[in-house]
Amino acid sequence: MTETRLVIFDVDGTLVDSQRDILAAMAAAFGAEGLAMPPRERVLSGVGLSLPETFLRLAGEQGPDTRARMIASYCSAYAGLRQANGAGSSPFYPGAREMLERLAGEPFTLLAVATGKSRRGLDGLVEAHGLEGLFHSRQTADDHPSKPNPAMIRAALGETGVAAHRAVMVGDTRFDTDMARAAGVASIGVGWGYQPAAGLGADRIIHDWAGLMPALDELTETIS
Incomplete structure (x- = not known):
């Protein structure tokens, strides 16, 4: 058997x-805090980690409250892109x-x-x-x-x-x-x-x- x-x-x-939407949502998250987004390669190298781990890697110098806002901004932007673009997202x-x-x-x-x-x-x-x-x-x-x-x-x-x-x-x-x-x-x-x-x-x-x-x-x- x-x-x-x-x-x-x-x-x-x-x-x-999904890199287009990941990068766009990441730009929104950093931009909402007046921060420059890390280079594309660095952002994509962390794809697969949970968002708290991702933002710890990318914005570890920021405090936990700032990173929490960035995560919320990222999620909101990503959800908006998915809603707008459907499967094309x-x-x-x-x-x-x-x-x-x-x-x-x-x-x-x-x-x-x-x-x-x-x-x-x-x-x-x-x-x-x-x-x-x-x-x-x-x-x-x-x-x-x-x-x-x-x-x-x-x-x-x-x-x-x-x-x-x-x-x-x-x-x-x-x-x-x-x-x-x-x-x-x-x-x-x-x-x-x-x-x-x-x-x-x-x-x-x-x-x-x-x-x-x-x-x-x-x-x-x-x-x-």
């Missing part, structure tokens, strides 16, 4: 390219939706999300793209410590009943691969995201979605 496997996806920089990378639908059609594969997004942000994206029912577990930064803490992956394993040796984390940052390692699951890094693929430390690296299925099959076979 085939043992069920779980494929856990990061969202921003992995499934969807965070477009899928080419081939991502087709790969999700292919995996969802496999009888022994379950899908999950582990993201630094808020619950509201993830729900908005799922609604905008019509993804309801696709993911068997949806873990967000609202309910867990920030990546790379393994809590989100452990919760996904618990919700789906899949053993760690049959799970794989797919992401674009070192936060994802370190989280996977801490949770005892394999990792696949994608080469199109917000951090250089060479520094991800993943078990496998793919450079297009065509490479995902062979990597998944190899890892879940190897570690089963």
Whole structure:
């Protein structure tokens, strides 16, 4: 009998390219406090962390009250952009939706999300793209410590009943691969995201979605 496997996806920089709205919302957050926004590369290098961790990295010299206002400004700006642009706010990378639908059609594969997004942000994206029912577990930064803490992956394993040796984390940052390692699951890094693929430390690296299925099959076979 085939043992069920779980494929856990990061969202921003992995499934969807949300950098335009991330940068715009970040500019609004810094601008509201009369501060200059850090360079684009520095902002994108922290995508995947929870917002408190992100603003601690980007504006750690500011006090906690200022950072709290910046987080509120960021969330408000991002929500406004999502409402205005719908699915266009965070477009899928080419081939991502087709790969999700292919995996969802496999009888022994379950899908999950582990993201630094808020619950509201993830729900908005799922609604905008019509993804309801696709993911068997949806873990967000609202309910867990920030990546790379393994809590989100452990919760996904618990919700789906899949053993760690049959799970794989797919992401674009070192936060994802370190989280996977801490949770005892394999990792696949994608080469199109917000951090250089060479520094991800993943078990496998793919450079297009065509490479995902062979990597998944190899890892879940190897570690089963």
